Structure formats: C-alpha cells, structure tokens
Amino acid sequence: MRRLRVHGVVIPGLMIGLLAGCESAERNVTRDQSPAASAENPADTGAASPTTGAPAATPRGGLTDSNIVAVLDAANRADSTAGALALKKAASAQVRSFAKMMISEHHALRAEGQQLAKKLGVTPKPPEKDPLAGYVASEMKALQSTPRGSAFDRVYIDNEVTLHQAVLDFANQARVTTQTPELRALIEKAIPVVRKHLDQAMALQKQLTPAA
Secondary structure, eight states: OOEEEETTEEEEHHHHHHHHHHHHHHHHHHHHTSHHHHOOOOOOOSSBOTTTSSBOOOOTTOOOHHHHHHHHHHHHHHHHHHHHHHHHHBOOHHHHHHHHHHHHHHHHHHHHHHHHHHHHTOOOOOOSSOTTHHHHHHHHHHHHHSOSBHHHHHHHHHHHHHHHHHHHHHHHHHHHHOOOHHHHHHHHHHHHHHHHHHHHHHHHHHHHSOOO
C-alpha cells in the first residue's frame, strides 16, 4: 500500500486521493466564483450589437427591443381603431375632432416605429405580460357596447385618458430600458405627442363630465 509521511504522520494511499480531490474541488469553486464565470448572460433585445453583431443587452428585468416595439405598435394600432369607431359614434364635434387626430397621429407614430424596426432588424414580439393589453381590450369592449351619442363621448374620452396615461408610463420606462440609441430617440420623440393627447383628452373629460 502506498504511504506518505507528512509532518511525521504516515498517511495511507486512500487518504492521499481524498486530499487531492479536496484540493481540486477548492480550485473549481474559486474558478466558478471569479467575476468572469459568475457574470450573468445579457438579455436579448432582438437587435444586433454594433460591435459584435450579437444581441445587445438590456438591464436585468427589462423589456427587450422586440417587446418594446411590439407593445408600442399594438398601442398605436388600437388608438387608431378606437378613433375610427369614435368618428362613427361620437356626438360631440370636439370629440370627433380629437378622434381624427388620434387616427392621423397614431398612424404616423406606428409607421415610424415599423420603419425603425425594419432598419434595426428587430422582429416585434409581445412580452409574456403586455402592460397595455388590458387597457386596450377594456377600451374596445366599452366602445363597442356603448351606443352612439353623448354617453359614448364620455366612455371614449374616459378610456383615452386611462390608455394614454398607461402608454406614457410605458414609454418613459422603455426609454430608459432600451440600449439602442435609435429606438430611444424615437420614443423620446413620441413622448411629447402622447403627452399632448393625454392633456387634450383630460380637457375634454372635464367638459363632458356632468357638473356635480
């Protein structure tokens, strides 16, 4: 049997193997805890990195560029659709004028978003939990079930206030989440437009709300 003398103590061959295994395990733990080995894999934005061609990273827990593009595209499409319905059912000339603006300006925002996505090679992909989907579905259900006239005006404007506030909140989040300068610039360009829509919807809401 192989033996080893350490500090005057004879260690059998079996113990030598166990000690060697412990030293190897300690080296593996040290390597796994090194900064390079413990760094988290970056999240996929759906857009290519300008330096490596690999997907660029977003902050942990953030939405990808594909998610952002998909959510904003759906919101713009929904607001254009709601505006078209309001043109048919609204009683107030001011509400119909607002609806026309929604159709025109959200169509333009959507077109810009689609053009940028094509340029960046980003394929829209809704997130698992779309933060705006519930607002969109609620508005469309309310508009379709409300008869034309003054009651429709109030339902439409109330929902437009709620939806635009949600879109504004999302846009502000997406602006700091994306790591793609072109997408950030487009969002920052769209935010004042959404803010204007919200302000005008709130002004109409005050006019349409019956006095207490």
